[in-house]
Amino acid sequence: MAKKHIDPKPTGNISAQPRLHQRAREIQAYGTVSYLLPLELEEPVRLEMTEQLNQLLADTMTLRDLYKKSHWQVAGPTFYQLHLLYDKHYEEQDELVDSIAERIQLLGGISIAMAADVAETTQIERPPRGREEVPVQLSRLLDAHQIIIRQVRKLAQRASELGDDGTNDLVVSEVLRRNELQTWFVSEHLVNVPLVEAKEPRATAGAA
Ligand SMILES: [Fe+2]
Numbered sequence: 001m002a003k004k005h006i007d008p009k010p011t012g013n014i015s016a017q018p019r020l021h022q023r024a025r026e027i028q029a030y031g032t033v034s035y036l037l038p039l040e041l042e043e044p045v046r047l048e049m050t051e052q053l054n055q056l057l058a059d060t061m062t063l064r065d066l067y068k069k070s071h072w073q074v075a076g077p078t079f080y081q082l083h084l085l086y087d088k089h090y091e092e093q094d095e096l097v098d099s100i101a102e103r104i105q106l107l108g109g110i111s112i113a114m115a116a117d118v119a120e121t122t123q124i125e126r127p128p129r130g131r132e133e134v135p136v137q138l139s140r141l142l143d144a145h146q147i148i149i150r151q152v153r154k155l156a157q158r159a160s161e162l163g164d165d166g167t168n169d170l171v172v173s174e175v176l177r178r179n180e181l182q183t184w185f186v187s188e189h190l191v192n193v194p195l196v197e198a199k200e201p202r203a204t205a206g207a208a
Helices: 043-073 079-106 115-121 134-162 165-190
Strands: none
Touching (some): 043 079, 043 115, 043 134
16 A cells, blocks of 8 residues: 655645744844834833843843852862852842843843853953862952942933833842842852961950
8 A cells, every 4th residue: 555645745834744944034133122112111212221231131141150150160168058159149140131131022122142142242251161269250250240230220320310110120129139139148258267266366364
């Protein structure tokens, strides 16, 4: 009996077969905003806000990935606590990434997404692929937080001036507050206090 083949191109447009390897023109170019949105925010405002939010997004994605790199590559006596802390901060930064990206989309813009585009955009210094010691890991993370915090304060002020209260609220309540808190947790690890014996013990009471 002759074997039956499913015709991949049956007449008409309906077929049970998947259409693979498709490409087509973009439906919206990066750096543009759709203008028909009932948000009561003018197109120039949404253009400026989405551009600045994309910078913040690229830097936040880079900081997030720096935390994961540090989580994997940490070494030394504080391995376990830093391994856990770095991953906690990674997860929190990942939530911020999603909030910022979705804010850009809801303003009618396009969020930066892929690693190569993020690498071209971020202001955070690229670390080496290899392992670095703990104080260097911590310093890199703090430098990245500082860049983001500086940028967020400017962005928040501009969003307020332009009447984009939603962006102002997001970057202050979520991004700024979270980065300030993480900065505290990381920077306390760079305070040089003794682990076992006090460096300058006070004279005991009654001593001559
Ligand atoms: Fe892990």
